[in-house]
Each structure stands twice: as structure tokens, then as C-alpha cells.
Amino acid sequence: MKVGILGSGAVGRGLGLGLIDTGHEVKIGTRDPAKLEDWLATAGARASTGTSSETAAFGDLIVLATKWEATAAVLQAAGPARCAGKVVIDVTNPLDFRQGAPPRLAIGHTDSAGEQVQRWLPGARVVKAFNTVGNAHMVHPQFPGGPPDMFICGNDAAAKTTVQDLCAAFGYPATDLGDIEMARYLEPLAMVWIVYGFRTNSWSHAFKLLRK
Numbered sequence: 001m002k003v004g005i006l007g008s009g010a011v012g013r014g015l016g017l018g019l020i021d022t023g024h025e026v027k028i029g030t031r032d033p034a035k036l037e038d039w040l041a042t043a044g045a046r047a048s049t050g051t052s053s054e055t056a057a058f059g060d061l062i063v064l065a066t067k068w069e070a071t072a073a074v075l076q077a078a079g080p081a082r083c084a085g086k087v088v089i090d091v092t093n094p095l096d097f098r099q100g101a102p103p104r105l106a107i108g109h110t111d112s113a114g115e116q117v118q119r120w121l122p123g124a125r126v127v128k129a130f131n132t133v134g135n136a137h138m139v140h141p142q143f144p145g146g147p148p149d150m151f152i153c154g155n156d157a158a159a160k161t162t163v164q165d166l167c168a169a170f171g172y173p174a175t176d177l178g179d180i181e182m183a184r185y186l187e188p189l190a191m192v193w194i195v196y197g198f199r200t201n202s203w204s205h206a207f208k209l210l211r212k
Contacts, residue, residue: 004029004059006052006074011091011135012065013039018139019063020046022169029055029078056082061089061162062124068094068106068113075120084123087159089166090114090183091130093190102198105191114153114183127154127163128183129174132190133206134197140171141206148206150174151189153182175209 001024005012008030016026020043029052030036036049048058056062056078066074071092075083094113095103107113114128129152130138141147150172154160160176167174177186189207197203 001025002027002058002060003063004055004057004061005063005065006055006078007063007065007067007091008032008036008049009065009067011130011138012063014135014138015063015065015091015130016047017043018170019166020044021139022166027055027058029074052077053079053082059086061087063089063091064117065091068092068096071113071117072120075117080121080123083121086124087156087162088117088121088124088126089130089163090117090126090128092117093131093187093194095194102191102195105187108188109184112181112183112187114180114186118155118180125154125156125159126180127152127156127159128180128186129163129167131186132193134193134203136203137206138170143206143208145208147171147173147208149209151177151186151207153177153180153186155180
């Protein structure tokens with residue numbers, strides 16, 4: 001499968017390597033191709049870079065891994081029409097650092113980043129995923145207690161099945177919480193992960209749902 005990644009930071013680069021490792025072709029959208037030269041050298045022949053619009057057109061599936069403040073502009077540059085009909089994995093968290101660290105949520109309670117992304121991309125099939133764990137553990141996580149759970153949500157059942165399959169390839173059992181409105185709970189859950197990280201200066205933790 002061809003995957004376009006919007007966002008060239010650590011999250012986008014890490015997921016890109018994981019996707020390539022599991023057999024996919026990956027293009028990362030960036031305004032500065034030079035900063036991805038090392039990533040391209042590591043990623044190999046199935047990796048490429050391009051503009052946001054080229055990346056959206058390339059991908060059979062799109063991964064949105066932008067900083068929240070840049071998300072609207074990146075999606076506008078990518079072109080909502082180029083994302084229509086495609087699965088879009090929304091990895092964003094709406095973080096507000098204006099009062100320092102740890103950040104606060106810029107959206108919450110009655111809305112979410114996931115819902116906003118779905119409104120910005122009305123023709124796409126948005127699935128929230130990979131927002132509750134750090135980029136170092138998004139692919140093939142290794143924890144003493146076994147693999148963490150990946151919580152997902154979205155309005156399209158087939159799209160969520162696609163994302164669950166990707167999670168499984170990365171070593172994650174995926175737990176479907178329902179429609180995209182459930183991002184209202186996944187994004188605050190990410191804040192639990194973030195606040196704990198800032199308090200302990202440690203980022204090697206994840207969530208596991210214990211079942212009896």
C-alpha cells in the first residue's frame with residue numbers, strides 16, 4: 001500500500017520507518033526536503049518526500065502527524081479533495097504550550113481534534129489512533145507487561161479495520177471505542193501520558209486495558 005504522511009517530525013518519521021518495515025511505500029510531505037535526507041538514507045528505496053499536495057495524492061492511506069497549530073494549514077495545502085474516500089489516521093493531539101509545560105488541551109469536552117479533522121476532510125474516513133503513546137514506542141513496542149493497547153475511534157467500520165490491521169502489524173492489539181466523537185476521551189488520555197512524562201522526565205510508558 002502507498003502511504004502519505006503529512007508531518008515530518010519524529011512521529012511521522014518513526015511511523016514511516018515502521019510502515020516501510022511492514023512492506024508499504026511511504027512519502028512524507030515536507031516544506032524542507034533537505035531535513036529528511038538522513039531519513040531517506042535510512043528508509044531505503046520505498047521512501048520518498050514531496051509537498052503536502054503530492055503526498056496526499058500519492059497515498060492510498062494518509063497519516064496526519066502534524067503539530068496541532070500547523071494542522072489546518074497542512075490539510076489546506078494537501079487539499080481535502082485529494083483525501084476524499086481515503087483512510088486518514090489522525091495521530092494529532094491539540095496541545096497548547098502557551099502557558100508552558102506540561103501543555104493544556106486547546107480543544108476539549110464538547111469537541112476534539114479528531115472531530116475537527118473529520119470536518120476539515122469531510123470526504124475522508126478519519127480514524128484516531130497512535131495519539132496515546134510516544135513516538136519511540138509506536139512500532140513494535142517492548143514492555144515487560146506485554147504489548148500496550150492502541151485505542152482507536154472513527155465513523156467508518158471498514159476504515160477502522162484497516163487501522164486495526166496496521167496496529168497488529170506494529171505489534172499492537174487495537175481497541176475500538178466507537179465513533180470519532182470518542183476522540184474527546186482519547187485526547188485527554190494522551191494528556192495523562194504527557195503529564196506523567198513531564199513529572200517523571202521519563203517517556204517509556206504506555207496504557208494497557210486489563211480484562212478479566
